[in-house]
Amino acid sequence: MGVKFRTSLSRALGLGSAKEGAEHWWIQRATAVGLVFLGPWFVYFCLSLIGMPHRDVLEYLSNPITATFLILFVFSSFYHAKLGMEVVIEDYVHNEFVKYTSLILIKFMIFGVGILSLFLILKIAIH
Amino acid sequence: MAQNSRPLSPHLQIYKPQITSILSILHRFTGVTLTLAIPVFVFWIFAVSVGSQFYNESMICLSSWWAILFFIGWSFSFYFHFCNGIRHLFWDAGYGFELETISISGWTVVLSSMFLTVITWAYAFYVGVF
Numbered sequence: 001m002g003v004k005f006r007t008s009l010s011r012a013l014g015l016g017s018a019k020e021g022a023e024h025w026w027i028q029r030a031t032a033v034g035l036v037f038l039g040p041w042f043v044y045f046c047l048s049l050i051g052m053p054h055r056d057v058l059e060y061l062s063n064p065i066t067a068t069f070l071i072l073f074v075f076s077s078f079y080h081a082k083l084g085m086e087v088v089i090e091d092y093v094h095n096e097f098v099k100y101t102s103l104i105l106i107k108f109m110i111f112g113v114g115i116l117s118l119f120l121i122l123k124i125a126i127h
Numbered sequence: 128m129a130q131n132s133r134p135l136s137p138h139l140q141i142y143k144p145q146i147t148s149i150l151s152i153l154h155r156f157t158g159v160t161l162t163l164a165i166p167v168f169v170f171w172i173f174a175v176s177v178g179s180q181f182y183n184e185s186m187i188c189l190s191s192w193w194a195i196l197f198f199i200g201w202s203f204s205f206y207f208h209f210c211n212g213i214r215h216l217f218w219d220a221g222y223g224f225e226l227e228t229i230s231i232s233g234w235t236v237v238l239s240s241m242f243l244t245v246i247t248w249a250y251a252f253y254v255g256v257f
Contacts, residue, residue, distance in 0.1 A: 029216065029219060032212055032215075032216060033216065035209075036212070036213060036216075039209050040209075043202075043247065047247070047251060047254075050255065051254065051256075054175070054178070054179035054182040054183065057182070058175070074168075078165065081165065084155075084158045084159075085162055088155055088158070110165075113169050116169060116173075117168070117169055117172055120169075120172045120173060120176050123176055124176050
């Protein structure tokens with residue numbers, strides 16, 4: 001299957017791929033496939049929160065299934081957002097300083113806000 | 128880097144808007160928009176952890192009419208990015224590249240994301256989001 005995409009030169013040289021370099025693209029797709037299922041669950045989650053008193057929200061988040069789904073959603077969506085924002089910055093920001101600064105900032109912010117969310121979800125679930 | 132004022136290729140300003148190009152840029156735009164919703168989620172989960180009084184006050188703020196406008200925008204962005212994302216996953220698998228198919232799938236994405244947004248908010252207003 002893969003062979004027909006290779007050039008004649010590539011086949012003659014007989015060198016394989018470096019087996020890496022496509023992680024960014026690949027993880028973007030892997031998180032996307034996860035979010036095809038987790039996204040609709042999150043919509044359901046949000047809609048069921050409408051008008052819910054604080055006491056019931058605590059109980060809802062203490063449910064292991066709900067907490068697990070929410071953590072999975074946070075992890076996949078935040079990581080997906082990080083990868084997407086990196087591509088957008090690389091494509092549209094042409095000033096080198098601004099580009100690399102924002103590429104580092106987006107990593108810091110996503111990991112910071114992601115760890116804060118996971119900590120809070122666990123704190124609420126185990127309260 | 129040398130300053131160059133000559134126009135860059137592709138000359139976007141002379142392109143006729145097409146369903147393919149419009150949906151492509153909308154996919155990126157909605158992706159960025161959805162990233163901007165992350166702080167709101169973090170604020171919400173923070174409010175839950177603080178306690179009932181702060182949570183109730185926050186919810187009054189988050190269900191004001193201008194907040195609802197933002198949530199309507201985010202829900203459409205979500206549904207659009209979701210539907211068009213599935214379209215992209217089919218392309219990644221090598222399916223749906225015929226021009227006619229691309230056009231049909233594109234319009235399907237537009238119509239279904241609008242439909243899902245309307246359904247969602249009809250439900251939200253029915254259960255009493257305000």
